[in-house]
Amino acid sequence: MSRADALVSADWAEQNLNTPGLVFVEVDEDTAAYDTNHVPGAVKLDWKTDLQDPVRRDFVNKEQFEALLSAKGISNDDTVVLYGGNNNWFAAYAYWYFTLYGHEAVKLIDGGRKKWELDGKPLSSDAVTRDKTNYVAKDQDSSIRAFRDETIAAIGTKNLVDVRSPDEFSGKLLAPAHLPQEQSQRPGHIPTAINIPWAKAANEDGTFKSDEELLALYKNAGLDESKETIAYCRIGERSSHTWFALHELLGLGNVKNYDGSWTEYGSLVGVPIEVSA
């Protein structure tokens, strides 16, 4: 995977709004933005109600994912072009999710909704309907998803990249102050994790930094390219953004997203935790 395969510019997206075989999908935490207006022709996915199981803490399963994409009018042959608010946090999460279920062609619009708006590109409030499809998902690709036991075993052996803000990493905060409280029991971070906040991978307009800048960022922070990597944050969406930078843009092998992240790890009994000043 490389930048050219995974990332498209807002200009490219605008030029291809009517290209057959492309489906634009806006992914948000709060779909009010989509409901106000959206990229013309785009369908919406709600990060929580569409992609999370309503009862258990887990993703929708393969059958639920198939039903969702079929209802949205997305077929296996379509190229899915994702974008969203919050500097593409949830769009990157959806990208990882589509990849997890084996969708062949998926791309992210660089800068997401923010860049699109800043460039003054067209937005539409028209309702979007697409004909239903018969989507068939693959089994989850476990090579890009880390669970808690593997994460604990990675302490001191693999790269653990904590992409939360410095105050969350140190243990001063449990969550960013402007977000709802999906909180763990204990603050802090996983021992031996390095703190590389997700925002350092992005420019202020939400676009990703260049490959050279990204490589320098991760190397200077202590990421060892010869080792496997697990990224985590609080609930797995900001770490999807970093997973995208490491795995899809830089093409590093064996990078996993630990979607249980701090809300799981910080609630486990008996695991080691570090806090810093």
Next chain:
Amino acid sequence: MCGSPSQTPTLPASVDLQKETVIYGVVTLNDEPVPSAYVRLLDSNGDFTGEVVTSATGDFRFFAAEGTWTLSVLHKDGTVRAEVTATGPGLVEVPLALQ
């Protein structure tokens, strides 16, 4: 300097201004409020702390803490940056006029 009337942000009832440091204001262009502007709060190291999109009335607010902060605004019609120092809990108003 002609100042606009001091405005008070609408805050949730649970916010205790004896404890919380609220940085707030309105983003304007030619004295008109600007909705859908991206307002970013940076800490004293210039690191990202939070980002909000202004409301239909151009309002933004952050729950911050004592210290020096930078507000940086992006919008298709202009940008603006401002530094603000919060000395303690309470309201800190920062008017931001796009240039």
